[in-house]
Amino acid sequence: MTRKLLLENDHIEGIRSYDVYRKNGGYRSVEKALKKMSPDDIVEEVKKSGLRGRGGAGFPTGMKWSFLAKPDGVPRHLLCNADESEPGTFKDRYLMERIPHLLIEGMIVSSFALGANQSYIYIRGEYMYVLQILEKAIQEAYANGWLGKNILGSGFDLDLAVAPGAGAYICGEETALIESLEGKRGNPRMKPPFPAVKGLWQRPTVVNNVETIAAVVPIVNDGGDEYAKIGIGRSTGTKLISASGNINKPGVYEIDLGVSVEEFLYSDQYCGGMKNGKKLKACVPGGSSVPILPHFLVCKTATGTDRLMTYESLSEGGFESGSMLGSGGFIVYDEDQCIVRNTWNFARFYHHESCGQCSPCREGTGWMKKVLHNIEIGKGKMEDIDLLWDIQSKIEGNTICPLGDAAAWPVAAAIRHFREEFEWHVKEPSLSQTQNYGLISEKSFVTESV
């Protein structure tokens, strides 16, 4: 039975308010951390927990924290990344909207661990009502002595503020977020220097996802070892998954990492299976940026083993036959969906969101979108498919920030697995306007003999 660590009290009436949250054990981790632990103890527990960043890249949080430069006399900052704009991902909103104090509690403990006295939550501009919920919660936290000067008499001061973005996906990239927070245009910075050395106002800075910071609360409460007991291998703890698409029960689920994809997709505890009894055609398991998987690679890997909801298992087979856990945006497509259209739709998004700093992403994203649109509306040519492949390959790896890769990968994966559907669109320009291709044929992946 799955244990919930973040959404445990999700169902409790009024949990959004301070009083109810506190009555149900809220802010215990702050008491424990500030009274009984040193900042280094907390970093140690987070390391032990094996927690990995929930914002997409899956970088070990404890390690990230230990990289933070600590020059004398220079303030440090913790920034919470609540920009959540990846298509298919809506878990952070759910968490902030339902249990805002959990994030604030996590921010206090994490700021203490990092020695940050001024922390920010950077939230996407479209989440204005969530911003109001957070601000109210922050006021309550101040009023009850959890924020401000000398918290719990420990000598630790912390000010926390929420800053809204103006509606740009790119401001979720950590250095663009920092630029935006500084009041500038949200262009990603070149790295190095990394934020851990020079971040907000050139000061050492940690940027973490909402869910990552919230997960620090149970880690401090129960200990890192306890947290690490959940999960498999290097995928420890629980993960929020935003499930959407043609399933019976779309929504946000907290899973133990290690649940099988099959169970997640078909059991009533989670997605509840395909809607209207349709067949599964494809799945994007980690948000729009990760490679799409055709139906026969969703629940099984290319070698025939069960695919699990872990960082490792979802990426098994590399880009040839795997994908990524990413930010946990689990998008399911049934047999009536068109992959060309879906790929075009994603390309449209990345074109719209490119900051335009570097030429491959600025120009390449728009080009891919236009070529995909032609194929989608029945004006494509066979060479267009190879052209698309070539364009994405010239964007990937050649840009300042990972948005270029995020734009290239979905196109690459769609062509890699669904080439026959693209070709059908080209060969059947009128039929493809009224009909969908259905499932693609299964390919076998030659496994290299050892």
Place this chain on the structure above:
Amino acid sequence: MSEDAKIKVTIDGKTIEVAPGTTILNAARQIGGDVVPPAMCYYSSLEGSGGKCRTCLVEVSKGSEKDPRPMPKLVVSCSTMVMDGMEVKNTSSERVLDARKGVVEFLLINHPLDCPVCDQAGECHLQDLAFEHGLSKTRYEFKRREFDKVDIGEYIKLHMTRCILCYRCVYTANQLTDSREHGVLKRGDAAEIGTFIEKNLKNDFIGNVIDVCPVGALTDKTFRFRSRVWYTKPVDAHCECTKCSGNAVLWMIGDEISRVTARKDAYGEVKEFICNECRFDKKDKNQWTIEGPRKISRHSVISANHYSKEIPKHTTLLNKA
């Protein structure tokens, strides 16, 4: 490491010792010749420039003596520091040439290719780049992006359609003015160079944005359409000026000064910026002391003219037995 300690780097098989903190691009420039990657956005005197155009991508086949692992991705040579023992491949790497071809194509798909009517033709870095690395035909079948031409300031015309968003002019304006007057509006391929209040670039040195612009997006209104640059003869000249060094290049048509620019080095970079007065107002020969013909070291159309021709290096006959 002491101040004058040198570190060793090898680019396309040529080794040089440079000061720590040198970028791969600048190390390559110290070697010179074919090992130098093209750079469309980096500009050594502009703080923060570089990293954007991606034309200077190179392959690092050996990280350093200490950590010899190759770097998995291509890196931008303008912003990557050399390490001791580093080995870099520029033109000797297929990956680099392929990626660069891609970048050139990206820079060109939305470019109007109006070279026949563009003032920059002949001294345009994009033109040179396309000539050297580009494809001869386009694979882009869509309408190109277009913008209206605007006057920015009294003397400068912005033809945004030609802009490659290298940000050089933005950094120039940022460094020259206290208040930010010039920046980038919108994003992605809709991004454009803008002035907050049009025609408001009044700074005495703002004319330099014309010289830093690698393409014909920013041009001199006092010179627009007066002549093709290759019909004009550049001479080095100086004048007494209270605002700047007064060291400039006069572009002559017969006895007349058709335009004044700052002096650019072999990589198209101005080392001494000149003031607006020298650039836009001093168009009388008597205001200048002429030093002599300017040697144009770049392989541009201008240098193909008769006054200072460089002999191309590859003259070896194929059938030389």
